[in-house]
């Protein structure tokens with residue numbers, strides 16, 4: 001029960017890494033606000049948590065919209081009395097195309113969801129935490145943030161931006177007992193990973209093979225475990241880090 005009686009808000013909680021993290025927090029005693037643009041998936045996550053005697057509530061949220069993000073945070077305060085943990089995890093992969101051919105609207109959309117969404121989460125999450133005695137924020141970045149993933153310029157730029165936001169917010173709010181960290185998942189078996197695998201690549205992109213030092217790839221629960229640790233008191237002196245959960249991918253030559 002690493003997060004017993006804490007209040008956690010998890011964006012992208014309808015699917016993949018976010019859903020696994022909702023499960024991990026609920027199993028460990030947290031009250032969880034599940035936020036997602038996907039109402040059906042989000043409500044299904046909450047229903048499954050309820051079946052296992054966990055506590056969760058859903059709020060439909062588009063993380064690119066300030067009003068929605070404010071409502072996401074307010075839901076935690078109204079339903080459970082505050083906010084202790086915020087996991088800014090919602091994200092999209094965008095198209096697969098080299099920079100010269102990358103669609104400009106698609107570029108803006110990826111930045112809006114992945115980077116502005118995290119900015120808005122931090123902004124309104126911190127405002128609530130400042131009146132509530134502190135808290136901890138975890139952002140989902142990616143191994144893409146520390147490497148050059150072919151065909152993924154918008155995604156890679158958005159994730160590198162998250163690392164920067166994480167470091168700045170960590171030092172700005174350290175004295176207010178607000179910790180801010182990021183996780184960098186490797187290759188995780190989720191619907192996003194499946195969509196990425198299904199995208200048509202060019203011959204040049206096909207030559208670029210990704211592999212991790214450890215055999216296999218991550219499960220959503222592997223990332224959820226790291227987010228549980230960072231959100232718990234076990235990590236009480238850890239702030240501003242970008243933690244790879246990547247089977248050693250980033251350490252390879």
Ligand code: NAD
Pocket residue numbers: 011012013014015016017018035036037038041061062063064089090091092093113140141142143184185186187188189190191192193
């Ligand atoms: P996923 O597609 O399974 O889940 C993403 C969730 O975000 C979905 O439920 C979706 O509805 C939600 N979402 C999308 N746009 C939204 C918006 N505007 N507002 C609110 N919710 C929105 O993907 P996943 O693999 O679980 O990805 C979760 C996070 O992990 C993302 O930030 C992704 O970039 C990151 N990540 C994933 C991998 C991987 O291999 N799967 C690797 C590195 C990083």
